[in-house]
Amino acid sequence: DTAVSQTPKYLVTQMGNDKSIKCEQNLGHDTMYWYKQDSKKFLKIMFSYNNKELIINETVPNRFSPKSPDKAHLNLHINSLELGDSAVYFCASSLRDRVTPLHFGNGTRLTVT
Amino acid sequence: KQEVTQIPAALSVPEGENLVLNCSFTDSAIYNLQWFRQDPGKGLTSLLLIQSSQREQTSGRLNASLDKSSGRSTLYIAASQPGDSATYLCAVKGKAAGNKLTFGGGTRVLVKP
Numbered sequence: 001d002t003a004v005s006q007t008p009k010y011l012v013t014q015m016g017n018d019k020s021i022k023c024e025q026n027l028g029h030d031t032m033y034w035y036k037q038d039s040k041k042f043l044k045i046m047f048s049y050n051n052k053e054l055i056i057n058e059t060v061p062n063r064f065s066p067k068s069p070d071k072a073h074l075n076l077h078i079n080s081l082e083l084g085d086s087a088v089y090f091c092a093s094s095l096r097d098r099v100t101p102l103h104f105g106n107g108t109r110l111t112v113t
Numbered sequence: 114k115q116e117v118t119q120i121p122a123a124l125s126v127p128e129g130e131n132l133v134l135n136c137s138f139t140d141s142a143i144y145n146l147q148w149f150r151q152d153p154g155k156g157l158t159s160l161l162l163i164q165s166s167q168r169e170q171t172s173g174r175l176n177a178s179l180d181k182s183s184g185r186s187t188l189y190i191a192a193s194q195p196g197d198s199a200t201y202l203c204a205v206k207g208k209a210a211g212n213k214l215t216f217g218g219g220t221r222v223l224v225k226p
Contacts, residue, residue: 004156033214041200043157043216056213090156098144098206099164102214104156 003027006091006105013081014113021076021108023091029103031055032074033092034066037107043090049074050096081112115140115207119217127225132190134220136203141181144206147214148177148188151200160201161188193224 006023013019025032033056034046048056049068063079078085091105116139126132136146145164149157161170163179163186170177174191190197202219 040218042218043202043204045213045215048213092157099162101147101159101162102149102157102204103159104149106156107154 004091004093004103004105006089006108008108009106010109010111012111012113015081015083017081018077018079019081019110020078021089021091021110023074023076023105025072025091025093025103027093027103029093029095029100030071031094031096032068032071033094033102034074034076035090035092035104037088037090039087047074047076078110081110083112086110086112115143115205115209115215117203117205117215117217119201119203119220121220122218123221123223125223125225126193128193128195130193132188132193132197132222132224134188134190134201134203134222136186136188136217138184138186138205138215140205140207140209141184142208143181144208146177146179146186147204147206148175148186149202149204151202151219157202193222195224195226198222198224 004025031050033048047066052068065077068074088107092102094102147162148160151157161177163170176189200219200221204214204216
């Protein structure tokens with residue numbers, strides 16, 4: 001199946017821990033994104049990489065560090081987790097053009113206790 | 114700064130009625146506008162993408178219009194079905210740095226049998 005896949009689907013952890021979310025796409029896209037969807041369902045972009053180069057870095061605490069080993073992968077590492085980090089995190093990919101829609105993964109629901 | 118608004122936040126209609134979903138945006142310097150569908154616990158699925166030079170796009174029972182000068186888009190779903198129940202989000206790809214996609218808050222639709 002061609003898709004954007006992210007793991008894990010659910011992540012429950014305690015405050016202060018460090019965790020990672022992985023994302024992979026096999027669509028041949030050159031741009032990947034991390035979005036955060038809060039409890040009110042607003043989607044906000046966090047980061048975007050194009051061919052392993054960071055192109056968007058919104059106002060996100062530096063406890064969040066994205067890593068792109070190649071253009072098909074974009075992982076998100078979070079240090080010193082806080083209660084406010086609880087949300088659903090979506091990975092997405094596209095081509096850096098004006099006509100390719102964004103393709104989303106199914107999300108990772110992070111719960112920090 | 115681009116802001117995207119969707120009104121109403123929720124909509125309930127009987128099966129068979131046509132659905133009209135509205136999206137407005139503040140900065141008309143966009144490359145495209147996309148409509149997505151999100152089912153509970155799932156990622157977003159792209160429905161239609163309208164380029165800034167286009168006035169409308171159609172796919173089956175879905176038709177989306179774009180009036181860039183007034184900052185508005187409308188998604189029409191003809192002859193609604195219970196399976197159309199979902200949250201619908203619009204997003205604009207701006208010409209500002211990074212070409213990021215800015216999302217509206219979504220319209221939650223319930224089609225009653």
